[in-house]
Amino acid sequence: MKLPYIIVTGSSRGIGAEIVRQLASHKSWNQEFQILATARDKSKIGGSDAIRKWALDVASAESVESLAATLSNEGAAVRAIINNAGVYIGGRSPIQKAEDLFRVNYHGPRWLSNMLLPQLATGGRIIHISSGMGELSGFSKEAARQLQNIDEQALNELVERYIEWKDQSISHDPILGWPSNPYSASKGALNALARAQHRAWSERGICVVSVCPGWVRTDMGGSGASRSVEKGAETPVWAATTPSLESGHFYRDMQIIPW
Numbered sequence: 107m108k109l110p111y112i113i114v115t116g117s118s119r120g121i122g123a124e125i126v127r128q129l130a131s132h133k134s135w136n137q138e139f140q141i142l143a144t145a146r147d148k149s150k151i152g153g154s155d156a157i158r159k160w161a162l163d164v165a166s167a168e169s170v171e172s173l174a175a176t177l178s179n180e181g182a183a184v185r186a187i188i189n190n191a192g193v194y195i196g197g198r199s200p201i202q203k204a205e206d207l208f209r210v211n212y213h214g215p216r217w218l219s220n221m222l223l224p225q226l227a228t229g230g231r232i233i234h235i236s237s238g239m240g241e242l243s244g245f246s247k248e249a250a251r252q253l254q255n256i257d258e259q260a261l262n263e264l265v266e267r268y269i270e271w272k273d274q275s276i277s278h279d280p281i282l283g284w285p286s287n288p289y290s291a292s293k294g295a296l297n298a299l300a301r302a303q304h305r306a307w308s309e310r311g312i313c314v315v316s317v318c319p320g321w322v323r324t325d326m327g328g329s330g331a332s333r334s335v336e337k338g339a340e341t342p343v344w345a346a347t348t349p350s351l352e353s354g355h356f357y358r359d360m361q362i363i364p365w
């Protein structure tokens with residue numbers, strides 16, 4: 107019998123590469139699950155040949171579709187998707203527009219979850235790597251209330267409105283109440299997506315959570331960050347492998363934290 111996959115996005119470096127390394131040293135690897143490590147450039151994925159490596163650009167719906175079609179044709183099951191790939195905006199980052207940021211941080215995880223839903227079957231997990239920077243406390247009270255129980259379609263509409271506001275430099279949006287930092291907004295939207303998916307899919311036995319890795323020493327976090335990549339990868343790996351995980355929560359250090 108073929109073992110179900112744990113899929114990791116953005117496995118070329120940083121927390122994603124470390125998640126793959128920790129999964130490959132887990133006692134259940136090749137006993138209970140296989141690893142499907144993905145990155146834009148699959149030659150940058152490390153580890154042994156026993157890890158399946160796949161070129162995936164999460165900002166491209168076609169690229170996600172191609173992975174989903176392959177797994178469907180193979181009749182493969184997915185035990186967990188770890189939506190780790192992420193980008194920051196501005197400074198030295200090649201990402202300068204909110205539209206491009208949201209394609210990676212919000213739409214990528216959304217496409218992957220939706221397109222792989224048939225493979226997740228009962229008991230599958232979706233683990234979104236989010237950030238404390240996306241907490242609801244960074245939104246206005248009204249926006250936070252609206253995001254608490256929003257469905258995916260209404261959330262997509264708000265995301266489009268936010269992107270228009272940021273990328274067209276409209277100086278003031280009196281209604282939206284989202285953080286002006288698009289990274290924070292994208293992670294807040296990702297958390298709202300996690301809650302929406304939890305409400306929509308938990309009856310089918312699918313578990314959806316968000317995880318904050320903390321401030322981690324990677325290209326994104328910088329060398330002054332307080333945590334090692336080992337520590338940053340610990341909770342995502344735990345969320346994918348622990349025998350039972352409560353759906354619909356935001357976790358850091360294996361503990362539930364406020365949305």
Ligand SMILES: NC(=O)c1ccc[n+]([C@@H]2O[C@H](COP(=O)([O-])OP(=O)(O)OC[C@H]3O[C@@H](n4cnc5c(N)ncnc54)[C@H](OP(=O)(O)O)[C@@H]3O)[C@@H](O)[C@H]2O)c1
Binds near residue numbers: 117146165166328
């Ligand atoms: N570091 C922190 O302090 C911190 C804190 C909170 C949350 N996070 C979150 O943790 C996750 C990992 O961050 P990190 O610190 O490891 O960042 P990183 O070192 O900058 O690595 C980012 C990863 O995302 C990949 N990626 C970017 N765009 C992609 C795309 N379109 N398709 C597929 N992969 C793509 C990169 O691949 P390439 O090599 O191809 O560019 C790389 O593997 C992110 O979601 C981030 O927001 C990080």
